[in-house]
Amino acid sequence: MSDKTLDLGTWINDGVQHLLDNHGGAFDSAGQVVAGFSEGIEALLMWPPAWLLIACFVALGLWRIGVRFALFTAVAFTLIVLTGFWEQTLVTLGLTFSATLISLVLGVPLGIWAARSDRVAAIIRPALDFMQTMPAFVYLIPAAMLFGLGRVPGILATVIFAMPPAVRLTNLGIRQVNRELVEAGQAFGCNRRQLLFKVQLPNALPSIMAGVNQTIMMALSMVIIASMVGAGGLGNDVLASIQRLDIGLGFESGMAVVLLAIILDRITESFGTPRPARGALRAWFDRLFASRSHSTAKTQEPS
Amino acid sequence: MPHGKIVVEHLFKVFGPDPQEALRRLEQGHDKDRILADTGNVIGVCDVSFSVQEGEIFVLMGLSGSGKSTLIRLINRLVEPTAGAVYIDGQDISTLPEAKLIELRRRDMSMVFQSFALMPGRTVLDNAAFGLEVAGEPRAEREAKAMAVLEQVGLASFADKFPHELSGGMQQRVGLARALAVDPSLIIMDEAFSALDPLKRREMQDVLLDLQNQHRRTILFVSHDIEEALRIGTRIGIMEGGRLIQVGTPQELIDNPVNDYVRNFFDAVDTSRYLTAGQLTGDDVPMFVHNGTAPRATTVCRALEEQNKAFGIVIDEDNHLCGMISREQAAQLVEDDQGARVYADSLEDVEPMAADASLEQVIERLVDSPGPVPVVDEDGNYCGAISKTAVLTQLKGGQA
Numbered sequence: 001m002s003d004k005t006l007d008l009g010t011w012i013n014d015g016v017q018h019l020l021d022n023h024g025g026a027f028d029s030a031g032q033v034v035a036g037f038s039e040g041i042e043a044l045l046m047w048p049p050a051w052l053l054i055a056c057f058v059a060l061g062l063w064r065i066g067v068r069f070a071l072f073t074a075v076a077f078t079l080i081v082l083t084g085f086w087e088q089t090l091v092t093l094g095l096t097f098s099a100t101l102i103s104l105v106l107g108v109p110l111g112i113w114a115a116r117s118d119r120v121a122a123i124i125r126p127a128l129d130f131m132q133t134m135p136a137f138v139y140l141i142p143a144a145m146l147f148g149l150g151r152v153p154g155i156l157a158t159v160i161f162a163m164p165p166a167v168r169l170t171n172l173g174i175r176q177v178n179r180e181l182v183e184a185g186q187a188f189g190c191n192r193r194q195l196l197f198k199v200q201l202p203n204a205l206p207s208i209m210a211g212v213n214q215t216i217m218m219a220l221s222m223v224i225i226a227s228m229v230g231a232g233g234l235g236n237d238v239l240a241s242i243q244r245l246d247i248g249l250g251f252e253s254g255m256a257v258v259l260l261a262i263i264l265d266r267i268t269e270s271f272g273t274p275r276p277a278r279g280a281l282r283a284w285f286d287r288l289f290a291s292r293s294h295s296t297a298k299t300q301e302p303s
Numbered sequence: 304m305p306h307g308k309i310v311v312e313h314l315f316k317v318f319g320p321d322p323q324e325a326l327r328r329l330e331q332g333h334d335k336d337r338i339l340a341d342t343g344n345v346i347g348v349c350d351v352s353f354s355v356q357e358g359e360i361f362v363l364m365g366l367s368g369s370g371k372s373t374l375i376r377l378i379n380r381l382v383e384p385t386a387g388a389v390y391i392d393g394q395d396i397s398t399l400p401e402a403k404l405i406e407l408r409r410r411d412m413s414m415v416f417q418s419f420a421l422m423p424g425r426t427v428l429d430n431a432a433f434g435l436e437v438a439g440e441p442r443a444e445r446e447a448k449a450m451a452v453l454e455q456v457g458l459a460s461f462a463d464k465f466p467h468e469l470s471g472g473m474q475q476r477v478g479l480a481r482a483l484a485v486d487p488s489l490i491i492m493d494e495a496f497s498a499l500d501p502l503k504r505r506e507m508q509d510v511l512l513d514l515q516n517q518h519r520r521t522i523l524f525v526s527h528d529i530e531e532a533l534r535i536g537t538r539i540g541i542m543e544g545g546r547l548i549q550v551g552t553p554q555e556l557i558d559n560p561v562n563d564y565v566r567n568f569f570d571a572v573d574t575s576r577y578l579t580a581g582q583l584t585g586d587d588v589p590m591f592v593h594n595g596t597a598p599r600a601t602t603v604c605r606a607l608e609e610q611n612k613a614f615g616i617v618i619d620e621d622n623h624l625c626g627m628i629s630r631e632q633a634a635q636l637v638e639d640d641q642g643a644r645v646y647a648d649s650l651e652d653v654e655p656m657a658a659d660a661s662l663e664q665v666i667e668r669l670v671d672s673p674g675p676v677p678v679v680d681e682d683g684n685y686c687g688a689i690s691k692t693a694v695l696t697q698l699k700g701g702q703a
Contacts, residue, residue, distance in 0.1 A: 183381050184420040188434040188485070189409030198437065202424050 016142050031152040034102070038151055041101075042094035050086055054078070057263065064270035076259040085234065085256040092223055092233035093260065095151065099158035099219040104212060107163040111170025111211070112196065121171060128164040136161050136225050144229045154231025158222040165214035173207025174200045209272035216264050224257060234260075306393070307354035308489060308521040309361075309378060314351045314387035316373055316545075319344030322385045335544060347373040349545040351387075355538075357488075358519040362532040364568065365542030371525045374542065375491050378523065379412055380404060391489065409438040413482035417494040419474045421466040427453065427477050428462040434485040445484075452480040455517075456510060472503035476510065483514070492524045496531065504528075508535050529568045533577050541565050553577050575698050580665050580678045581658030583694055584687025588675045589615040593625050597644040600636035607633060614674035617650055618685045624677050626650030655679040658686050665689055 019027070045053065054077040062070035080089050114121040139160050143153030177200050185199035201208070227235025234253050241250030317325040325344035328337075335346045348370045355361040363371040376382040378389050380396055389396040391412070399407070413434060421430045428449050429436075435445035453459045456476040466474055475495060482490050496504045512535060515522070526532050532539050533553045540550040541564070549561045557577065560566040589606050591598040598617065607615055607630040615633070617625040628650055636643040655677040656668060668676050675690040 178418070178420070180416045180418050180420040181422065183376075184414065184416060184422075184433075185437075186381055187379055187408060187412075187414035187491075188481070189405045189407075189437050191405055194437055198433075199422065202422065205424075 016145055020146060027146045031147040034098075034152050034155055035150070037102075038094060038098035038155055041098050042091060045090045045094050045097075046087075050077075050081055053090075054081075057267075060267055061263070064267055069266060073263055076263060080256045080259060083252050083256070085237070085253060088232075088234045088237060088253070089256050089260055092220070092235065092257070095155060095158070095223040095226070095231055095233055096216065096219045096264070099155045099162055099223065100212075100216050102155070102159045103163040103215050103219065104166055106159070107166030107211070107215065108170050108208065111167040111208075112174060112201075114167065114171040115174035115200075124167065124171075128167055131160050132164045136222055137228070140226065140229050149230040151231050153229045154223065154226030157229070158219050158226055161222045162215045162219040165218065166208075166211040169207050169211025169214065170204065173204030173211070176207065177203040206272045209268065213265060213268040213272065216268055217261060220257070220261050220264065308357045308359075308392065309355040309523065310388075310390040310393075311354065311374075311378070312352050312388045312390070314348055314374070314377055314389060315346075315385045316348040316370075316377055316382060317344050317385045318347050326386055346545050347382075348377060351542075351545075351547045353540055353547055353550050355521060355523060357521055359537040360515065360522045360524055360535050362524045362526055362536035362539045363542060363547075364526055364529065364532050364539055367527065369542040370545040371542045372493055373545075374547075375493055375523055375525055379408060379414060379491055409434065409485065411487050412489040412491065413485050413487045415475070415478045415482045415490065415492040415495040417497055419466070419471075419478045419498075421474055421477055421481075423466055426463050426465055427458060427469070430466065430477050431462075431480040431484050433481055438485065448486075449480070449484050452483045453477075455483065455514065456480045470503075472499050472507060475499060475507060479507075479510070479514075487520065489521045489523070492522060494525050494527065497527065504531065511535060529572055533572065541568065554579065554582065575662065578662045578697065579658060580656045580660040580676075580689060581680070581686055583662070583665055583689045583697055584678050585690060585693030585696070586687070587690055587693060588612065588688035590685075590688075591615055591617045591628075591645070592620060593617055593645075594620045597646050600633055600643040600645050601641065603628060603645055604630065604633040604637050616675070616677055616685070616688050617645060622684045624653075624655050624679055624683075624685045627653045627674060627677065629674065653677060655685075656689075657681070662694075665694065669694065 048056075054074065057077065058070045058074050061073045077086075080086055110124065114124050136157070139157035140153065143157040147153040147156065181199055181203055182195065185195045190198060223231060223233060224235040224238055227233065227239050234257050237249060237253035238257070240246070241248075241253060315326060315329075319325065320343055322344060324342055325338050325346060328342070329346070329349065333341075335349070338344055338346060351370075351374060363374060365371045373382055377384050378391070378396070380389075380399075384397045387397070391407070394407075396404070396407075422433065425433070428446060431453055432440075432445040432449035435448060440448075450459060450462060453462055456479055458473060458476050458480065461469060461473065466477065469477065475498075478495070482492075496507045499507060508531060511522075524532075524535065536553060538550060538552050539556055540547050541556070542548065543564050549556060549565050551559075554577065556565060557569055560569065589610055589612055591603055591606075603615055607613070613630050615628050615630075617628060619625055625647060628645055632649060632651070633645065636645065636649060653672075653674075653676070656665065656679075658678050658680045660678075665676065669689065669691055675688040675693075677688045678686045680686050
């Protein structure tokens with residue numbers, strides 16, 4: 001340590017200590033809000049019996065994607081229940097949702113702001129780079145110091161890690177809305193608020209939803225790591241399997257994470273297309289009745 | 304200030320780091336390329352002045368990059384002018400505060416876009432009602448109005464479809480319906496039909512002309528298609544390199560192009576198709592004046608025989624058309640009575656054509672009529688008559 005000429009680390013330590021000494025109360029109350037919020041979400045997920053929650057996911061999959069994905073969802077969740085990881089999975093899901101919601105509540109408005117001001121975008125960009133590339137574990141240390149062990153530092157560290165895609169893709173999505181569409185909005189007398197809500201956001205939706213999808217996936221991966229500060233969930237089992245060199249446990253808990261990730265990924269991705277291909281049910285009905293009705297939908301001409 | 308629906312005075316638009324510097328250099332007489340090289344500023348629109356009259360379809364023509372799209376965006380201020388003034392109904396748009404500008408856009412002007420610019424997530428009806436929705440019109444009323452304009456453009460049965468379910472031509476009908484729904488007195492159309500195939504383009508031009516016949520609005524139309532400009536334009540303005548180099552009626556531009564750039568536009572077109580009845584009148588139809596007393600039958604008969612013409616036109620001293628007389632009829636009158644005069648009852652009643660009738664209409668009339676067709680202007684004054692020979696000569700000359 002003595003051969004350092006610039007001891008950045010000590011400054012950071014002092015800074016965190018200073019925050020803790022002088023603003024500990026503020027962090028405590030903020031922590032309580034986050035804790036209450038995430039406990040609420042977890043309780044909501046725990047409240048219905050497993051089969052009902054699984055049925056909900058299956059229905060969602062059927063509506064948004066199709067029969068085959070619905071089947072996959074059913075099998076995957078049943079597998080998790082049978083291997084005894086259902087409760088842990090719900091805890092992980094709750095943490096992921098909490099972190100994602102907080103990320104979006106902060107990230108989407110920030111992205112909108114960045115899209116409207118080049119200066120804001122220029123300032124935010126390096127901050128986002130920092131948040132995304134700093135090794136994820138590093139956030140856990142100050143988070144644990146400021147908020148103590150448990151779910152709160154885990155969620156907040158996850159928010160920092162998972163928020164950047166929401167900001168970036170909201171910004172990008174709004175900036176990439178077709179120029180003539182924006183002009184159309186202006187030409188018909190939109191004020192700035194109407195332009196945002198009637199033109200820019202609806203047309204940036206695919207990109208924003210891609211950001212939401214990325215945020216969820218990053219949150220899920222970070223929530224596992226956050227078990228190191230006692231966030232709980234499947235991460236605990238993964239951690240235990242590493243400590244005990246228990247390959248079997250590692251595989252089981254890891255598989256639960258992967259299955260959860262696939263299901264969340266596909267479902268959120270399906271919301272990214274603004275007018276998705278007709279739902280599987282509709283398509284199925286249409287096929288059923290296609291032979292009877294001869295009215296064919298007008299095919300789209302290339303323009 | 305000249306009057307008109309739109310009056311544009313010395314309008315400039317400079318894109319780049321230092322527009323004012325570019326303006327100073329323009330004043331010193333530097334040209335565009337040099338200003339771009341020296342200062343990095345691009346001159347989009349350069350000292351443009353013109354006016355558009357109420358109810359007129361004014362077409363801006365020019366090659367791509369000539370500044371025509373920028374110019375129309377300066378008029379509804381989607382692009383902020385660097386210098387100059389734009390008056391709409393006498394109100395200077397370029398200094399209007401934002402709230403007033405938004406109010407004006409909602410109430411009195413709308414726009415149709417080249418790529419249609421329909422909102423993909425909205426139904427046809429919601430797209431058509433967009434302007435009304437933005438203006439805060441209640442749902443029931445705006446949907447009723449939107450439905451009425453969809454009816455006008457023939458898309459009522461597609462109201463609940465989404466734009467991507469329609470063909471290009473139909474999408475632009477929605478674009479047109481959206482522009483009409485707010486019942487504006489001014490519509491700006493930016494290459495509105497350029498993305499359509501030629502047949503659909505013609506069809507849409509007809510729709511536009513039809514709508515214009517039902518309810519006359521001022522239309523500022525940008526096009527790079529000269530046929531389109533000639534077909535729909537009351538007047539045409541030609542742009543080159545950001546400057547408006549000539550403004551005139553189609554015929555004025557065809558007759559007196561200011562330079563080769565303008566002339567080149569018309570090279571590919573058969574301009575004779577845009578001749579009007581007024582321009583086709585020749586001096587080969589004998590004319591007789593009823594100056595209080597009717598002309599003598601012998602005079603008429605002799606004149607027609609001398610010039611070897613089958614018909615003559617009789618007008619009164621106020622230059623109004625009285626009728627037409629054939630050589631046989633005149634000869635008959637003379638045979639009956641040497642001193643006979645050509646009174647109104649011996650004239651053939653012939654319906655005159657309006658001076659702005661198209662060549663097509665003229666030919667249609669000539670085919671059906673044995674003799675020449677008289678032409679009168681909008682005040683009923685006789686302008687001359689068109690004979691078959693005159694038309695053929697004009698067409699031959701026009702083709703040469």
